[in-house]
Amino acid sequence: MLSSRGFSIDRLRVILGVLSAxxxxxxxxxxxxxxxxxxSLDAHGLLYVKGPNGAGKTSLLRALIxxxxxxxxxxxxxxxxxxxxxxxxxxxxxxxxHKLGLNLRLSATENLDFWCKQQEQIxxxxxxxxxxxQLNLVGLEDIPVAHLSAxxxxxxxxxxxxxxxxACLWVLDEPFTALDSNGIDLLTEKIxxxxxxxxxVVMTSHQELLFNYPKQELxxxxxx
Amino acid sequence: MWKWLHPYAKPERSYQLCxxxxxxxxxxxxxxxxxxxxxxxxxxPADYQQGDAFRIIYIHVPSAILSKSLYCTMAxxxxxxLVWQVKTAFMAMVAVAPVGxxxxxxxxxxxxxxxxxxxxxxxxWDARMTSQLILLFLFVGVMSLYxxxxxxxxxGKAAGVMAMVGIINLPIIHYSVEWWNSLHQGATILKMGKPxxxxxxxxxxxxxxxxxxxxxxxxFLLRLQNxxxxxxxxxxxxxxxxxxxxxxxxxxxxxxxxx
Amino acid sequence: MSPIIALFKRDLILAYHNRAELMQPMMFFxxxxxxxxxxVGPNAATLKIxxxxxxxVAAILSSLLGLxxxxxxxxxxxxxxxxxxxxxPLPAIALVKVATxxxxxxxxxxxxxxxxxxFLHLNEAMYWALLVxxxxxxxxxxxxxxxxxxxxxxxxxxxxxxxxxxxxIFIPLLIFATSAVDAAAMELPYTAQLAFIxxxxxxxxxxxxxxxxxxxxxxxx
Numbered sequence: 001m002l003s004s005r006g007f008s009i010d011r012l013r014v015i016l017g018v019l020s021a022x023x024x025x026x027x028x029x030x031x032x033x034x035x036x037x038x039x040s041l042d043a044h045g046l047l048y049v050k051g052p053n054g055a056g057k058t059s060l061l062r063a064l065i066x067x068x069x070x071x072x073x074x075x076x077x078x079x080x081x082x083x084x085x086x087x088x089x090x091x092x093x094x095x096x097x098h099k100l101g102l103n104l105r106l107s108a109t110e111n112l113d114f115w116c117k118q119q120e121q122i123x124x125x126x127x128x129x130x131x132x133x134q135l136n137l138v139g140l141e142d143i144p145v146a147h148l149s150a151x152x153x154x155x156x157x158x159x160x161x162x163x164x165x166x167a168c169l170w171v172l173d174e175p176f177t178a179l180d181s182n183g184i185d186l187l188t189e190k191i192x193x194x195x196x197x198x199x200x201v202v203m204t205s206h207q208e209l210l211f212n213y214p215k216q217e218l219x220x221x222x223x224x
Numbered sequence: 225m226w227k228w229l230h231p232y233a234k235p236e237r238s239y240q241l242c243x244x245x246x247x248x249x250x251x252x253x254x255x256x257x258x259x260x261x262x263x264x265x266x267x268x269p270a271d272y273q274q275g276d277a278f279r280i281i282y283i284h285v286p287s288a289i290l291s292k293s294l295y296c297t298m299a300x301x302x303x304x305x306l307v308w309q310v311k312t313a314f315m316a317m318v319a320v321a322p323v324g325x326x327x328x329x330x331x332x333x334x335x336x337x338x339x340x341x342x343x344x345x346x347x348x349w350d351a352r353m354t355s356q357l358i359l360l361f362l363f364v365g366v367m368s369l370y371x372x373x374x375x376x377x378x379x380g381k382a383a384g385v386m387a388m389v390g391i392i393n394l395p396i397i398h399y400s401v402e403w404w405n406s407l408h409q410g411a412t413i414l415k416m417g418k419p420x421x422x423x424x425x426x427x428x429x430x431x432x433x434x435x436x437x438x439x440x441x442x443x444f445l446l447r448l449q450n451x452x453x454x455x456x457x458x459x460x461x462x463x464x465x466x467x468x469x470x471x472x473x474x475x476x477x478x479x480x481x482x483x
Numbered sequence: 484m485s486p487i488i489a490l491f492k493r494d495l496i497l498a499y500h501n502r503a504e505l506m507q508p509m510m511f512f513x514x515x516x517x518x519x520x521x522x523v524g525p526n527a528a529t530l531k532i533x534x535x536x537x538x539x540v541a542a543i544l545s546s547l548l549g550l551x552x553x554x555x556x557x558x559x560x561x562x563x564x565x566x567x568x569x570x571x572p573l574p575a576i577a578l579v580k581v582a583t584x585x586x587x588x589x590x591x592x593x594x595x596x597x598x599x600x601x602f603l604h605l606n607e608a609m610y611w612a613l614l615v616x617x618x619x620x621x622x623x624x625x626x627x628x629x630x631x632x633x634x635x636x637x638x639x640x641x642x643x644x645x646x647x648x649x650x651x652i653f654i655p656l657l658i659f660a661t662s663a664v665d666a667a668a669m670e671l672p673y674t675a676q677l678a679f680i681x682x683x684x685x686x687x688x689x690x691x692x693x694x695x696x697x698x699x700x701x702x703x704x
Binding site for chain 2: 029
Binding site for chain 1: 485489490493496497500501556559560561562564565566568569570571703704
């Protein structure tokens with residue numbers, strides 16, 4: 001709808017900013033996780049969510065993309081409430097959570113091929129193979145994901161960032177866990193190139209960020 | 225038009241409303257329950273066919289009438305909660321479910337006790353008894369679903385969905401059971417006609433019905449207050465309330481200590 | 484349409500990978516039914532009377548066993564999250580998953596039913612009535628059951644709770660289905676019962692996908 005008026009997402013995200021939260025409050029198990037969180041994230045922006053265990057980092061990320069119920073407040077994508085532009089939002093989003101979203105009985109290629117079709121991405125099998133090659137998963141493309149190690153499984157899941165080039169928002173929850181140094185380098189490089197091409201990234205991590213990039217920090221405190 | 229209702233979506237206001245209403249319901253309910261039951265059990269004339277056994281009607285009929293109404297109440301609360309995202313509505317739903325289950329259970333027990341002298345058996349697969357039994361299962365299902373969740377908010381929503389499924393099914397269950405019963409019913413049951421009740425029997429019955437409505441409302445209000453406080457225990461207003469209560473009690477404690 | 488077809492294909496492939504697990508409700512169905520002649524005695528007349536009821540009760544119980552798997556794997560490995568975040572509407576996804584589940588785990592049960600009709604001495608008229616009620620009634624079981632499965636998927640202890648929630652809801656279906664078969668046994672018309680089941684099925688078909696989608700979102704919290 002938006003693009004039919006002659007605006008492309010690429011221009012809109014520069015003009016309107018990508019993602020913003022307004023007075024966001026979240027409740028889990030009758031515990032107020034946080035109250036009145038505000039931020040706005042523009043194109044090229046990196047939002048880095050910090051805080052101790054149980055502060056609600058994962059819940060915040062899930063609330064932003066609509067997987068967790070919001071107690072109060074609103075999340076806006078391109079200045080529109082995400083509840084009103086769900087399809088557009090999902091078209092431009094890649095989420096990487098604690099759960100990898102890979103079926104253990106299917107192979108890496110089957111999983112990714114299915115994911116691309118779900119996201120209505122046109123990806124040939126060759127593209128999937130070449131991405132898996134970039135991620136050092138040569139020879140592991142066609143065996144069930146269950147037979148891969150934890151780190152390798154995460155690499156397969158990370159391949160989504162290579163496959164959905166059209167996205168303008170990445171949401172990553174602890175992306176560096178269980179990755180070896182080579183994997184961390186690959187992902188860091190990918191995130192930086194995505195940011196420089198105008199994407200916006202929301203991520204959480206326990207550790208300090210391993211790369212230099214002007215970032216917005218959002219610190220959550222543990223509340224009783 | 226419905227603006228006056230909006231403040232009650234806040235648990236705090238609902239709690240205060242319960243607090244105001246509770247004494248009225250409790251006193252009136254207790255009084256009418258006492259009078260109605262005594263009137264029915266001791267003073268109303270005995271039935272010329274059933275003798276004194278019919279007096280169980282003064283417990284059975286109110287509970288049977290109330291059981292389905294309480295399920296409807298629960299489903300309406302669930303509907304309000306699901307459609308308008310009202311937290312208090314889920315609390316009301318959760319508060320009303322055990323009251324409903326209890327009332328349904330009472331109607332089953334009294335029905336069985338009435339069946340013994342009338343039909344010569346504790347349990348007969350009579351259409352109304354059967355649908356009461358299924359109603360009890362539906363109540364228990366909603367309650368145990370709610371209890372299975374760690375997160376009460378999530379549990380409330382899940383139980384709400386199930387209550388809605390149940391209420392859609394309730395008429396289907398009712399009529400299908402009635403139809404099933406007319407297909408299978410043996411000749412053993414004395415089908416009681418609908419004799420018009422003598423006024424001296426009817427008045428205590430009506431009073432009993434009203435008293436049951438009042439008493440179960442009072443229990444519901446009390447349970448709703450408990451649920452609100454339990455869920456909101458970390459909110460400032462509950463802490464304030466607890467402080468006030470302890471202040472009120474403190475002088476009493478002091479005097480008893482001295483005594 | 485492509486995401487829907489992709490999901491359908493994937494679930495069929497997964498069902499093929501899980502075929503051993505799919506066999507279990509089928510074996511359970513057979514076992515429960517073969518217990519009855521052993522318990523009640525092999526008298527053909529008795530078996531003919533209880534037959535339709537036994538087959539339907541067994542079908543309800545074994546479909547409950549199978550239903551537990553419906554969203555479990557996708558919920559646990561996070562595929563469901565990715566599906567929710569796709570551009571396909573969630574009710575459509577739910578409907579496709581229920582449909583593939585019905586095709587892969589309920590349809591085999593129905594295919595077994597001639598054998599069971601022989602076990603329980605049902606005559607031909609009764610068998611055809613049974614077959615039609617199963618074909619109309621089991622999709623209803625799956626659709627309504629999926630709502631409860633979606634609600635309990637995050638609890639990791641579906642089993643008994645699922646039965647507690649669903650069995651009372653299935654009672655009208657049981658009544659209509661068995662009475663259709665009884666009517667067939669007495670050579671009476673049974674279109675009324677079938678019409679009732681079909682009406683409930685259409686109603687569930689219209690509403691259940693939305694309830695399932697809502698339930699899946701609640702389970703994500």
